Amino acid sequence: MxxxxxxxxxxxxxxxxxxxxxxxxxVRSFTDAFAVRVFPGNPYNQRIRVEVHVYDQxxxxxxxxxxxxxxxxxxxxxxxxxxxxxxxxxxxxxVRICTESIPFPSEQTQIRAQICGKFFGHRxx
Amino acid sequence: MKFxxxxxAAGLLAACASQTASxxxxxxxxxxxxxxxxxxxxxxxxxxxxxxxxxxLSSHNAGxxxxxxQVDTTGGVSLSVDPVTTTTVPASDTTATTWTPTFATSGAxxxxxxxxxxxxxxxxxxxxxxNLAGTKSGTNRFSAGNYQATVTLRxx
Numbered sequence: 389m390x391x392x393x394x395x396x397x398x399x400x401x402x403x404x405x406x407x408x409x410x411x412x413x414x415v416r417s418f419t420d421a422f423a424v425r426v427f428p429g430n431p432y433n434q435r436i437r438v439e440v441h442v443y444d445q446x447x448x449x450x451x452x453x454x455x456x457x458x459x460x461x462x463x464x465x466x467x468x469x470x471x472x473x474x475x476x477x478x479x480x481x482x483v484r485i486c487t488e489s490i491p492f493p494s495e496q497t498q499i500r501a502q503i504c505g506k507f508f509g510h511r512x513x
Numbered sequence: 514m515k516f517x518x519x520x521x522a523a524g525l526l527a528a529c530a531s532q533t534a535s536x537x538x539x540x541x542x543x544x545x546x547x548x549x550x551x552x553x554x555x556x557x558x559x560x561x562x563x564x565x566x567x568x569x570l571s572s573h574n575a576g577x578x579x580x581x582x583q584v585d586t587t588g589g590v591s592l593s594v595d596p597v598t599t600t601t602v603p604a605s606d607t608t609a610t611t612w613t614p615t616f617a618t619s620g621a622x623x624x625x626x627x628x629x630x631x632x633x634x635x636x637x638x639x640x641x642x643x644n645l646a647g648t649k650s651g652t653n654r655f656s657a658g659n660y661q662a663t664v665t666l667r668x669x
Contacts, residue, residue, distance in 0.1 A: 407552045411590065411669070431554045431585075484669065498661070499580045499643050501553035502595075504669035 407431060408487040409466075411505035421474045422509035428487040429466035436461055436489045440469050443484045443504075450483055473509060481509045549589040551633075551668035556581040559645060561662075567654040570610075571646035580643040582666055584618070586633050592616065593630035594643065595665035603658020610647045610655075614664040617642045633668070641666065 408428050415422040428438050438461045442452035453472040461467060473483050486504040559572045559580035572579050584592065597612035617626040621637025626644070633639065645664055649655060 407668075409548070409550055411549045411551065429552070431552050486667075486669075488665075498558050498663040499555050499582055500663050500665045501555055501582065502665050502667040503551055503553060504667060506669065 407501065407503040408485075408505060411503070413505065413507045414510070415507065416510045416512050417475075418512050420511070421472050422481075422511075424471045424473070424485060424507050425468050426471060426485055426487070426505060427466045427468055428461065428503075430461040430463055430489075433463040435463060439488045440471070441486050441488065442471060442473060443486060445482055445484070447484070452483070473507075475509065475511050479511045483507055483509070547587055550587050551590045552585040553666060553668055554583045554585075556583060556640075559643060561645060561647070561660065563655050568649045569646065570655050570660060571648075572644045573646060580645075580664065582641040582643060584633065584639045584641055584668060586636060586639075586668065588634050588636040590668050591630045591632045592618070592624070592641070593667045593669075594628060595667060597645065597662050597664060599663040601659065601661040603656055603660070605656040605658060608649060608653035610649055612662060613646045613648070615644045615646075616666065617644075
């Protein structure tokens with residue numbers, strides 16, 4: 389229902405080996421939310437667990453609809469993830485959409501890789 | 514009659530021979546847009562060791578090692594580390610620890626060790642060394658047991 393009223397101005401091409409694409413975007417929407425499709429990628433040769441999160445400019449979590457928000461991704465693969473961000477009454481909203489993965493658990497100092505894209509949604513009436 | 518036909522054919526040939534073939538040329542344009550991209554590949558995690566005064570648990574200490582990651586980018590992004598929020602400490606360690614993550618890069622772009630966000634402007638592959646140091650102050654000391662911390666390396 390909501391998705392039907394959205395204008396997704398981004399149409400990236402998925403590329404193998406990219407952790408997330410696109411990393412920048414500007415979207416115009418005629419509804420109370422805007423949608424972005426991102427493509428998390430797995431640069432490793434083995435399967436990893438990927439999580440997608442949405443944050444505001446201060447890195448506070450945003451209640452966005454992420455489909456899917458967590459999934460297993462095969463090595464050298466990427467897949468589309470649809471993120472629907474509510475304007476929450478504002479006319480525009482800047483968010484970060486971040487792809488996170490932890491490929492090597494059980495060691496003393498783990499490094500969590502996080503790729504964040506910056507997206508700007510404008511509301512049109 | 515035959516003569517008239519031959520004369521007409523010859524006339525047509527002469528008319529055609531005087532015409533030059535016209536060749537048209539056109540340009541085909543190609544456009545391409547590369548948006549900012551960034552790929553982080555974790556090569557290895559790090560190891561921390563404790564100092565002789567038991568107040569520093571760091572990958573910089575003797576026997577410790579930095580974590581390693583590879584960043585491939587088009588440029589136009591920034592690299593940063595988040596404050597450490599996820600740690601596991603032994604039950605016997607009840608005192609406060611200050612965790613300081615830092616990173617440095619070499620390769621396509623060299624960045625001296627820092628804890629603040631830094632722009633990656635040079636396209637290519639850079640190797641990132643991620644270090645983590647935990648410190649205790651006053652009379653507090655690290656105790657025996659397993660410590661684990663997660664550093665978030667962000668490209669945005």
